[in-house]
Amino acid sequence: MSNQAYFPSNEAERVIWLTHFCNKLPLHGSDLGISATEIASTLAEVGFYVWLIGTWYPSVQKNALEATAYKANIANGTGNAVMPLPTVVAFTDAPTVSIPGVLARISTLVQRIKISSAYNDSVGQDMGIIGSQDNSVHIFPEFTASTERGTDFERVKFTFTKYQHDGVSIESRRNNGPWEFLGIAMIKPWYDERPLLDNTTPEVREYRLRWWDKGVANGELSPVQRVTVAL
Numbered sequence: 001m002s003n004q005a006y007f008p009s010n011e012a013e014r015v016i017w018l019t020h021f022c023n024k025l026p027l028h029g030s031d032l033g034i035s036a037t038e039i040a041s042t043l044a045e046v047g048f049y050v051w052l053i054g055t056w057y058p059s060v061q062k063n064a065l066e067a068t069a070y071k072a073n074i075a076n077g078t079g080n081a082v083m084p085l086p087t088v089v090a091f092t093d094a095p096t097v098s099i100p101g102v103l104a105r106i107s108t109l110v111q112r113i114k115i116s117s118a119y120n121d122s123v124g125q126d127m128g129i130i131g132s133q134d135n136s137v138h139i140f141p142e143f144t145a146s147t148e149r150g151t152d153f154e155r156v157k158f159t160f161t162k163y164q165h166d167g168v169s170i171e172s173r174r175n176n177g178p179w180e181f182l183g184i185a186m187i188k189p190w191y192d193e194r195p196l197l198d199n200t201t202p203e204v205r206e207y208r209l210r211w212w213d214k215g216v217a218n219g220e221l222s223p224v225q226r227v228t229v230a231l
Contacts, residue, residue: 005131045098
């Protein structure tokens with residue numbers, strides 16, 4: 001669904017879009033031929049997806065980092081005090097779990113809405129399902145950096161939009177060290193697969209990008225994004 005003009009490219013903006021869409025769906029759904037049962041089902045599974053992004057996933061990441069640090073400290077740390085196990089977050093108000101493919105089903109639903117005899121531009125604008133052509137000037141790259149499991153350790157995955165540029169130039173620093181040139185990305189996704197500086201300790205990596213055209217970095221540096229990488 002990420003190639004739809006109306007659908008945001010990053011998760012934070014997707015949550016805003018999905019929340020707006022779900023607020024409008026009950027208002028227009030009946031006229032557009034969407035049953036009350038399907039509206040309720042859509043609201044439920046989008047609610048689960050939004051909870052997954054905003055609550056569950058950050059908590060699980062935090063638990064994993066704490067577990068890695070605890071394991072390393074038990075193996076190689078110092079001191080005589082007993083260290084209690086990290087507390088794992090328990091979700092007492094978790095919504096009903098959805099089956100896979102939430103975004104694909106939303107995309108299909110939007111297509112059905114747009115071919116309904118009751119659909120018009122006013123409805124589309126109100127529901128946020130009409131994309132606008134992007135004629136703005138992008139002085140720095142917009143990108144998303146996120147961790148995922150690699151073959152032997154975590155790696156950082158980059159996604160970005162080139163906006164007619166050849167690619168992006170990527171700079172990085174680790175644990176507040178000096179900034180260094182990391183590479184040129186001309187296709188996405190692009191991966192930072194460097195091993196950790198210390199295999200016993202998670203490290204903070206920061207990234208900033210500039211445009212890359214005809215062999216030269218240009219434009220302004222993007223805002224810095226930060227991720228924590230573990231073994």
